[in-house]
Amino acid sequence: MLTQDAFETLLNWLDSDRDQAGRKYEEIRLRLIKIFTCRGCLEAEDLADETINRVSLKAGGLSETYEGNPSLYFYGVAQKVQLEYARKPRPIGAESDLNRFAANSRQSSSYVPADTEVDYQCLDECLEKLPPENRRLVLEYYQHEKQGKIDHRKRLADELGIAVNALRIRAHRIRRLLQECVHNCVETQPAN
Numbered sequence: 001m002l003t004q005d006a007f008e009t010l011l012n013w014l015d016s017d018r019d020q021a022g023r024k025y026e027e028i029r030l031r032l033i034k035i036f037t038c039r040g041c042l043e044a045e046d047l048a049d050e051t052i053n054r055v056s057l058k059a060g061g062l063s064e065t066y067e068g069n070p071s072l073y074f075y076g077v078a079q080k081v082q083l084e085y086a087r088k089p090r091p092i093g094a095e096s097d098l099n100r101f102a103a104n105s106r107q108s109s110s111y112v113p114a115d116t117e118v119d120y121q122c123l124d125e126c127l128e129k130l131p132p133e134n135r136r137l138v139l140e141y142y143q144h145e146k147q148g149k150i151d152h153r154k155r156l157a158d159e160l161g162i163a164v165n166a167l168r169i170r171a172h173r174i175r176r177l178l179q180e181c182v183h184n185c186v187e188t189q190p191a192n
Contacts, residue, residue, distance in 0.1 A: 137156075
């Protein structure tokens with residue numbers, strides 16, 4: 001948990017001006033949420049908070065030794081947090097995060113905070129813009145966990161008549177297009 005002292009140290013590291021430090025903190029937190037959301041993590045806000053907590057524990061030492069933009073350090077820690085999240089065991093038969101993410105974006109009856117709702121809507125719009133074969137490929141590619149994921153991707157590559165590495169490259173390109181589309185969509189939305 002983030003203590004008041006650790007939070008104060010973190011803000012001092014971000015900027016000596018208290019108001020500017022607060023703005024930087026909010027910008028970093030929102031960016032972390034967007035990063036985790038674009039990576040298909042359903043617990044984006046929790047993962048962003050976990051990233052901030054980890055950085056805050058080291059902020060005292062970082063303020064003395066770290067050179068450069070502090071936000072870049074947060075993004076590096078976020079990569080590690082996301083990798084840990086991806087390795088977490090999921091119940092057998094559980095849907096992939098990307099499928100649940102896409103399905104949740106279509107459920108208008110459940111409450112979703114404003115920023116996240118915009119992200120879901122943008123993801124849904126961007127998925128709809130993809131050609132059907134690319135949409136199917138990217139949704140299929142991010143299913144299953146551990147060995148099941150490996151076997152599923154081999155079957156998918158065989159089905160498409162391509163090598164697993166070619167499948168990986170194709171999925172990466174589609175995902176990059178999706179991320180860019182979602183980013184552009186979110187940026188064009190009116191601010192609340």
